[in-house]
Amino acid sequence: MALTGIQIYKHLPKTNCKECGFPTCLAFAMKLSQKQVELEKCPYVSDDAKALLVEESAPPIRKVVIGTGEKLLEVGEETVLFRHEKTFVHPPGITLLVEDTLGTDELQKRVKQAQAASFERVGQQLCLGLIMVQNISKDKDKFVQTIDVTQQNTDLPLVLASSDAAIMEAALEKTAGLKPLIYAATEDNYEAMAALAKKHACPLAVCHSGGLDKLTELADKVVGQGVNDLVLDPGIHSLGTTVAYLTQIRRAALKKSAKGLGFPVMVFAGPQGVDAQQEVLRAGVYIMKYAAVIVLRSAENWQLLPLFTLKQNIYTDPQQPLQVEENVYKIGEPDENSPILITTNFSLTYFIVAGEIENSKMPAWLVIADVEGMSVLTAWAADKFNADKIAKVVNTCGIKEQARNRNLILPGAVAVLYGEVAELLPEWKVMVGPREASNLPKFMKEQSV
């Protein structure tokens, strides 16, 4: 939790010496709490106070970076239990597991498919976050070779999984500089794994399935070895138990009551015996309930689309609604005589209106005006969706070139704008549509007769 100005002030010298550039220690403390100034500006703050403030202001859940380059995955830094309290920050990395016992052809096929699985939704590109290569064979060469083939077919960051430190060492040499996640330090091998993580500057997963007591203890030991970028794995349990663990870890981390739990958490959605549908539903639960890395055994597109969509929904900032780009959108296959409707760029408004046009089974053009993601009524009240804006969008969006007809349907909620819009767009026949999108199919059918 971030400290308040008053809490910080208690630890400052309270001499109001002004050397920090602020008139009083309290003013300085306020700026500190807003992170607009560095503590270093105060020459007199005691070392104890400094250590305490650094500790206190550290994020409750450490940020961990897996991989490098464009597709690196950042997890951690979460600050709330419920998304409406602020927002969830880093969407989890959905991860495909491949084993080093797969034949090369099958491996290539799966990795290529994972690499290609990508969907555009409301301006965001949704795709897998990681690929996990698991050493089942216990054979060093086979593992390294599998990693090699995987790397040739994807630029997604990797998770390397082997319980054998010597095999892991060979794999890390193969992936030097790419910062894969090492999976995993256990009770038996944590010293060797921690040494590897340190040497190769890689994040390290810590796994203990014997409960959170044991997991915290092990994480503390690994931190004691000098490795700080950890990802916790509470092991494979029933969905109910895993949700309890995920909830307890998040709560403990936010309250800072257990130091060894202030890290992102990874879970396996598809242990043996879980079918393809259940794997997705479990993964969905883990998206909602705080997991940062979610490992799947199967990743077909029909599974990934719902999962990625859920991830996008849950991780949307409640204060910043998703927005659709200002443009002309085709609903169905409209031609130059198809009806033309206009609405705002709040993603839900767009989806609902587009959905109802689809329900009408009549192809149409939908013009979207950028009003900073507000719904029609809100944007109208804020004077963002006004006659000037509507006229400007209609004139510049390209609809005039794409359609020959000049009939424009306004949302019923802004019927009051009718006169002004008609005046600003003299060559158009402006019509007022229904107030509720659900009445659009009926309205459009009536218009077409």
Next chain:
Amino acid sequence: MPFAIPKETYNGKINSVTVGKDANTVSLGGISTYPFLGFEGQSQASIPIALEVWNSAPLDWPLALNELYGDVYADPVKWALTCQDKYKADMIALRLASTHPDQGDTSPEDAAQVVKQVLEAIEVPLIILGANHIEKDAEVLKACAEAASGYNCLIGKAQEKNYKTIAAAAMAYGHYVLALSNLDINLAKQLNILLTQMGVKEERIVMDTMSSSLGYGLEYSYSVMERVRMAALKQNDTMVQMPIISDVGIEAWKAKESKVDEAAWGDTHARGILWEATTAVGLLMSGSDALIMRHPEALKQVRKTVADLTSVEG
């Protein structure tokens, strides 16, 4: 130092509502924790799921559903029995779709007749739903409440503009009121207050705080339900302690992702079922106590997930 399990302390409880007749009842709610956190109190033991039946053949249902129900569309009784016997629904949700002025405008008497026939045929509890038309629903549900007298049905949805008629009919004939509000905790609370001021008992109200499909506003429904549960369980606000039912199928099968053939999205059939199931699980994780669904395979998948969520190792 052993790890101290951080437990939430709750000050309130969700009402337990039991609908249905004689030995064939189903209970909703009755829990005292956030969803599925059995380690700190009474959480869900199971989730009752209704399958949706219409009083007229739906014109806009996708292939995946037409394949299953096409043969029984013409006969709501057969349709309801199929859902009860073949697909093991816990309840039947009968939507009187054709009463909508734009969808046939059939009469309240017709609707009441269908309600009567379905009730005589099925054993599981019945949810009676209007066609989401303020004025017409009031007329239709009034007639249906009378026809269903003695069956302890859940009827609705009562909204701010028509709750009086519906609530009065529910009270007169011993039913439970399903109260619909529009994605806002204050509106949900206000409607419950209005209903109780009319004399409806708190434990005879079930809420629908507005369900949305995955990809089409799910996050709004999700956060409203989380906030409702906080108010109910932490602040002990008795006016939001009613169980929540989510109308999943009608929303999920509107989404094009659930029904459109698109090579890049993978198998349409499997995707559609998963779209409905994922929507359902999303709503359950944020506070829903019961569901209205359409596809029996989606129902089955959700039941499996719930069973897994409620199984906690010692």
